[in-house]
Amino acid sequence: xxKMPDKKKNILTCCFLVLGVALILTGIFQDQAKMVLxxxxxxxxxxxxIG
Amino acid sequence: xxxxxxxxxxLIQNANLKGFFTxxxxxxxxxxxxxxxxxCYSCPGAVGACPIGSLQSFLxxxxxxxxYYVVGILIFVGALLGRAVCGFLCPFGFLQxxxxxxxxxxxNQFVLDKYLRYLKYLVLLVLVILxxxxxxxxxxxxxxxxxxxxxxxxxxxxxxxxxxxxLGALFHWKLIVLLIVLVSALIAWRPFxxxxxxxxxxxxxxxxxxLFRMHLDTEKCVHCxxxxxxxxxxxxxxxxxxxxxxxxxxxxxxxxxxxxxTQGFIPPKK
Numbered sequence: 497x498x499k500m501p502d503k504k505k506n507i508l509t510c511c512f513l514v515l516g517v518a519l520i521l522t523g524i525f526q527d528q529a530k531m532v533l534x535x536x537x538x539x540x541x542x543x544x545x546i547g
Numbered sequence: 548x549x550x551x552x553x554x555x556x557x558l559i560q561n562a563n564l565k566g567f568f569t570x571x572x573x574x575x576x577x578x579x580x581x582x583x584x585x586x587c588y589s590c591p592g593a594v595g596a597c598p599i600g601s602l603q604s605f606l607x608x609x610x611x612x613x614x615y616y617v618v619g620i621l622i623f624v625g626a627l628l629g630r631a632v633c634g635f636l637c638p639f640g641f642l643q644x645x646x647x648x649x650x651x652x653x654x655n656q657f658v659l660d661k662y663l664r665y666l667k668y669l670v671l672l673v674l675v676i677l678x679x680x681x682x683x684x685x686x687x688x689x690x691x692x693x694x695x696x697x698x699x700x701x702x703x704x705x706x707x708x709x710x711x712x713x714l715g716a717l718f719h720w721k722l723i724v725l726l727i728v729l730v731s732a733l734i735a736w737r738p739f740x741x742x743x744x745x746x747x748x749x750x751x752x753x754x755x756x757x758l759f760r761m762h763l764d765t766e767k768c769v770h771c772x773x774x775x776x777x778x779x780x781x782x783x784x785x786x787x788x789x790x791x792x793x794x795x796x797x798x799x800x801x802x803x804x805x806x807x808x809t810q811g812f813i814p815p816k817k
Binding site: 505506515517523533536538542544546 | 574580588595605614616618619621622624627686690693699713714719722756757760814
């Protein structure tokens with residue numbers, strides 16, 4: 497893997513970037529960004545140690 | 548320069564400064580977006596969502612939904628930056644760097660080091676993925692380990708008197724974990740990143756081919772091992788410049804006498 501030429505590494509990077517964007521868009525269409533907000537906009541009792 | 552970027556990144560991710568005084572967390576639309584580093588969304592200053600917390604929230608939901616959105620953000624950031632997130636953007640990494648600057652007994656190499664490195668992958672698999680999947684409504688990593696959450700709890704308790712009576716055994720357990728991490732950070736460089744952080748474990752998979760990566764000019768390298776001696780993650784950059792352990796702190800780049808090592812988005816022209 498470490499011997500992989502830069503060109504191949506860049507192709508792999510692009511594939512993962514496209515995959516990332518595709519997953520983000522899929523999540524947004526399923527309202528998952530809103531679900532993240534709902535969780536993040538309240539104090540997470542477990543996180544802060546209240547339980 | 549490097550610490551300046553870290554400070555600005557930590558400030559941007561915690562820009563709700565009035566929250567530190569009122570004990571009220573930010574609830575605006577920016578929290579739809581996951582920040583790249585480990586920054587608890589219950590921190591009074593946080594203006595974004597924690598990717599590890601959000602991931603566990605989906606996995607431990609009563610009705611299973613594949614977390615496309617959070618996984619997408621993690622893959623995108625990983626492919627773009629790899630563990631440069633740990634070195635430049637993570638507020639908890641920055642906190643450890645600040646603690647390490649305090650003059651004290653320092654030791655970065657010890658026998659168990661290379662075995663303990665695998666612990667973070669176990670934390671990612673068991674505490675972040677498997678336990679939340681098996682036990683509903685239990686974000687195991689956030690609940691039992693995450694020191695960033697404990698710091699948030701401290702800030703909230705300092706600013707809001709009504710929080711204090713609610714802090715019980717779980718908080719005391721998390722406080723012990725936080726103290727162990729902080730005292731370790733006084734002695735060893737970035738112990739949490741090396742051994743525990745599930746986010747670093749995930750981004751590490753992308754280090755070999757992330758757009759931001761290390762470039763080694765083998766013709767310029769004189770095998771002096773100055774980079775290896777400078778590396779506080781105990782990597783030999785002249786052999787494996789894009790190791791999964793590298794957090795792109797740049798110590799090796801700065802210490803290379805022949806400028807054979809560089810890091811960035813674009814490889815240097817020969």
